[in-house]
Amino acid sequence: MEEKANTHINKQEAVISIRGLTKSFGDLHVLRGVDLDVFRGENLVVLGRSGTGKSVLIKIIAGLLMPDAGTVTVLGQDVARLSTKELDQLRLKVGFSFQNSALYDSMTIRENLEFPLVRNVRNLSRQDINHAVEEALEDVGLSQTINQMPSELSGGQRKRIGIARTLILKPEIMLYDEPTAGLDPITSVDINNLINEVQEKHHSTSIVITHDLTCAKMVGNRVAMLLDGRFERQGTFEEVFESNDDERVQAFYNYNFVT
Ligand SMILES: Nc1ncnc2c1ncn2[C@@H]1O[C@H](COP(=O)(O)OP(=O)(O)OP(=O)(O)O)[C@@H](O)[C@H]1O
Numbered sequence: 332m333e334e335k336a337n338t339h340i341n342k343q344e345a346v347i348s349i350r351g352l353t354k355s356f357g358d359l360h361v362l363r364g365v366d367l368d369v370f371r372g373e374n375l376v377v378l379g380r381s382g383t384g385k386s387v388l389i390k391i392i393a394g395l396l397m398p399d400a401g402t403v404t405v406l407g408q409d410v411a412r413l414s415t416k417e418l419d420q421l422r423l424k425v426g427f428s429f430q431n432s433a434l435y436d437s438m439t440i441r442e443n444l445e446f447p448l449v450r451n452v453r454n455l456s457r458q459d460i461n462h463a464v465e466e467a468l469e470d471v472g473l474s475q476t477i478n479q480m481p482s483e484l485s486g487g488q489r490k491r492i493g494i495a496r497t498l499i500l501k502p503e504i505m506l507y508d509e510p511t512a513g514l515d516p517i518t519s520v521d522i523n524n525l526i527n528e529v530q531e532k533h534h535s536t537s538i539v540i541t542h543d544l545t546c547a548k549m550v551g552n553r554v555a556m557l558l559d560g561r562f563e564r565q566g567t568f569e570e571v572f573e574s575n576d577d578e579r580v581q582a583f584y585n586y587n588f589v590t
Contacts, residue, residue: 339372351401363560379557426502434481467495487518505537523549
């Protein structure tokens with residue numbers, strides 16, 4: 332597999348910058364001093380075993396959880412210092428694509444896509460809404476599903492619709508929580524391609540959480556591995572995995588199958 336091209340990435344501009352971040356739940360010290368920069372236009376993949384705090388990290392970036400200590404700067408704003416109103420505004424620029432797609436089963440695909448728009452953007456005409464829904468569906472290659480119900484779609488299609496629903500607000504940052512979980516290898520590759528298409532078309536900056544090393548290799552301009560509450564390894568996929576001096580990293584690699 333070819334290494335990913337670094338198009339549209341501005342290494343001078345960190346859109347997410349994290350220093351000394353800690354987060355505990357009671358005695359459980361999940362994040363223990365996380366330092367991380369994510370640059371404009373890049374896809375950063377976060378790897379780590381179950382329970383290492385990957386979801387906690389992106390929830391903090393999305394303003395859904397507050398840090399205990401350290402600074403988390405997202406699009407130039409320190410999330411811990413924002414008012415509720417400022418946080419709501421920031422959240423509109425940070426799209427969160429949930430692992431389970433989080434679609435409403437009783438709504439059609441059109442209604443699912445309209446929902447975030449109508450709730451968050453004022454004074455949109457019917458024509459604006461229709462146009463946005465059609466464009467988001469086109470982006471994910473599922474225009475024909477507009478009047479269907481989520482239960483009529485496959486798991487891979489539901490993932491795509493979940494991504495479309497996040498894209499409809501045109502976020503500057505996309506956070507993908509295990510986008511290929513539960514999908515077969517071929518459908519997973521389709522989703523990986525979609526993540527790359529979103530990056531190319533929207534020039535968005537993304538964090539992709541995954542256990543899937545094929546996904547990491549396909550979509551990541553850089554990979555960061557969360558080990559014992561910190562990012563001890565960061566770099567290209569090859570840089571992170573080429574040296575076998577850390578058995579935690581090797582164990583992770585050996586349990587995956589990389590094409
Ligand atoms: N709101 C919360 N209250 C208490 N504990 C929490 C909360 N959120 C997460 N945790 C705990 O923090 C730890 C890290 O959780 P997190 O969901 O970030 O793991 P993860 O790395 O995303 O795992 P997975 O790959 O299995 O999704 C877990 O032990 C979890 O139980």
